[in-house]
Amino acid sequence: MRRDIEFRTEDGVTLRGWHFPAKGVDGPAPTVIMAHGFTATREIFLDDFAEVFAEAGLGVIVYDHRGFGVSDGEPRSHADPWAQIDGYRDAITWAQSQPEVDAERIGIWGSSYSGGHVLVVAAIDRRVKCVVSQVPLTYGLETARRLIRGDMWTGLRAAFEGDRAARMAGDPGAKMPVTAPEGQPSALPTADTYEFFMGFQEARETNWKNEVTLRSIEMFTEYEPATYVSRIAPTPLLLVVASGDHLTPFDLTARAYEEALEPKKLLVLPGGHFDAYTDEPFRISSAEQRDWFVKHL
Template identity: 60%
Template sequence: MRQDISFDAEGTTLRGWLYLPDGATGPAPAIVMCHGYSAVKELFLDAFAEVFCDAGFCALVYDNRNLGASDGEPRQEIDPHAQIADYRHAITFARSLDEVDSDRIGVWGSSYSGAHVLVVGAIDRRVKCVVAQVPLISGHENARRLIRSDLIAPTQGMFEADREARYRGEAPAMIPVVAPEGEPCALPTADSYEWFTTSGAERAPSWINECTLRSVEMFLEYEPGTYLPWISPTPLLLVVARGDHLTVSDLAIDAYERAREPKKLEILDGGHFDAYIADFERSSTAARDWFVQHLMAGAREHAHA
């Protein structure tokens, strides 16, 4: 069963869906979920939530602030640190629900939110299990894979000009999230353009192809991989796509070595966006099984205590 929900994130209302498992006889473990860079919940998060719900979990899915159905200004600003704080607000909200076993909360994220759950898992001990799918590991390293070396200085110049314009009271500069090859955008890969302009247009009419230029600057400064060693002893599943050249796979596999036990690495065959479609069965099943292993046994013990 799915119902619309909203909750307060220290003055900003975030909106989404709550999935409740059929036939639950008491509070169930919950998975808190939101999407990646600029994406909204209609872009396949419902499919993952349904898999988790069918396995007996509550699933709390919401749109990031400034995007989709959620409130927040400036619109289309993607602030990783605000999004991390909102994961924690969502966990607090989930724990307040009668249907949720507040001692059995997992977090799931993908791409940019896959990065966020690494941080949340390290700093918030209410989280008892983490699944990070095709996550960003290092904004600095990743940007140097995506931005040609001769364009790094001009890009930084754009950030500086935008900062000074905002100081003068001008509106934040905007940039497309995706664009045809060779045109400036936040996610400059061909598969990013393909996925957002086909799946995005079909499944998520609320998705908007722009973000603040400042969002790209924050991406370059974001280092979620720093937190990997601190997630332990919370169980971590890292789902990596072998052909990922957006959040590049070798950085993620290298980062896995820095995480401590308990941990597991699942390597999908396809590219970054195949995790949602072509490799969906593998990516969703791996996540479901990890959550079952680490949250369900505890839930049964808790229920019988």
């Protein structure tokens, strides 16, 4: 039975989530730390993955990033990749202090935006003994250039500059929708993004809000997790990609995988970016991810 947890980051922000105890384990258990992608919150399918891992004897800690869901943090709806990376590292520190956790057997899991984060964390934090990165952002600027029409960039850059000036003058900063119907401005302008988030809101109760700071989008374009990939080894890396992904494009993730050193494994799923969370791709992927963590933790 999962329980609610909370812990404080090094700079004093309270992050909240769930702990799923490892089934059939007496004493400290190998533990996987999980957080979601760009603006997403814990209840958007992370519990499904956590339950699969827990059934295999892995403890799981799932939490919301600062400024999202049930976690504290201001400004709200602000996705700072480096603050989120620090959140993972603070989660590791907290987990290692818990009696249910084997401090020497910590794995990390991330998907989409946080799939990029775990590549960085695994490269710089040797407390991580195993990593799974699902449909990750790898090259921020190149991905953004595929999502945003070329004739829109001049106006977007001007908006970034205007937002900086406004924040300097004391304004809280602009926000925009994460997703919107086709043709309307949004941070992630793909039809499958809109279908995924709107469909989930109808199907389940969620703390997700359809808003993100403009500064978050600027930071997205400056974020390059792939530059860290060659430094992950000797930590084992499972990289999960979707063959039809156009939000975090398959070819960019495959390019990043080529930069990784052994031990590594590439799992290619059918479908698009969001199919990785549901139905047959989920069944395939969650089993492979479970086995990877069990093997290496």
